[in-house]
Amino acid sequence: MISTKDITGLILAGGRAQRMGGIDKGLIPFHGKPLIESAIAKLKPQVQTIVINANRSITKYATYGYPVVMDETPDFSGPLAGFSVGLKACRTPYLLTSPCDSPLLPNNLAELLAVEMGRGDFQLVYASSKEADGKVWAQPVFCLMRSNLQDSLDQFLQKGDLKIDRWFKELRTSTVVFDDPLVFANVNTPDELKKLEEVSA
Ligand SMILES: Nc1nc2c(ncn2[C@@H]2O[C@H](COP(=O)(O)OP(=O)(O)OP(=O)(O)O)[C@@H](O)[C@H]2O)c(=O)[nH]1
Numbered sequence: 001m002i003s004t005k006d007i008t009g010l011i012l013a014g015g016r017a018q019r020m021g022g023i024d025k026g027l028i029p030f031h032g033k034p035l036i037e038s039a040i041a042k043l044k045p046q047v048q049t050i051v052i053n054a055n056r057s058i059t060k061y062a063t064y065g066y067p068v069v070m071d072e073t074p075d076f077s078g079p080l081a082g083f084s085v086g087l088k089a090c091r092t093p094y095l096l097t098s099p100c101d102s103p104l105l106p107n108n109l110a111e112l113l114a115v116e117m118g119r120g121d122f123q124l125v126y127a128s129s130k131e132a133d134g135k136v137w138a139q140p141v142f143c144l145m146r147s148n149l150q151d152s153l154d155q156f157l158q159k160g161d162l163k164i165d166r167w168f169k170e171l172r173t174s175t176v177v178f179d180d181p182l183v184f185a186n187v188n189t190p191d192e193l194k195k196l197e198e199v200s201a
């Protein structure tokens with residue numbers, strides 16, 4: 001059984017946030033508090049400790065009391081660059097990832113992904129959401145992986161590939177479908193931020 005103490009939570013706050021006007025998304029207020037505080041509050045009870053991946057505002061992110069790791073590549077090459085430095089900083093057997101811009105992330109994310117991880121010989125289990133129309137969508141930035149995947153990921157990135165789904169295809173993976181699509185709602189634009197505040201008031 002994988003327990004809370006076996007898991008480090010990695011919050012991905014390293015993107016450019018271009019659709020948000022290029023400001024640092026993790027620090028935008030959501031219900032009056034920086035978005036990242038919602039992610040920290042949701043993840044904290046689910047993991048032993050947290051690591052923040054950011055490429056800007058490092059001093060500000062550091063005030064939350066967790067290690068802040070920057071991408072090793074300076075070109076904003078996507079979330080896998082964050083996974084890579086998160087795996088290097090991880091001191092537990094498992095790493096759970098979540099973006100900084102999904103403030104309603106599931107309270108049972110770690111629990112359900114860990115149960116699935118224990119059901120088979122999997123290396124990584126990612127979340128999927130069931131939308132109102134019944135369609136199932138992969139939510140690959142919400143995933144639980146074995147922390148020994150560092151070499152696999154670095155070899156993949158060295159090939160020049162950045163696509164998360166192509167890395168997953170190299171691994172033994174499974175998924176867990178969450179029925180409430182709202183828990184993965186993410187804010188990419190000021191308008192989406194406003195709408196999500198309204199529905200989660
Ligand atoms: N470490 C790292 N994380 C990234 C990078 N690009 C995106 N992410 C993270 O991946 C998650 C999903 O990315 P997006 O929703 O596209 O966020 P974004 O790239 O900041 O926003 P846009 O520039 O508008 O696409 C977010 O948590 C981002 O912080 C990157 O180059 N490096």
Ligand SMILES: [Mg+2]
Pocket residue numbers: 015016
């Ligand atoms: Mg992006």
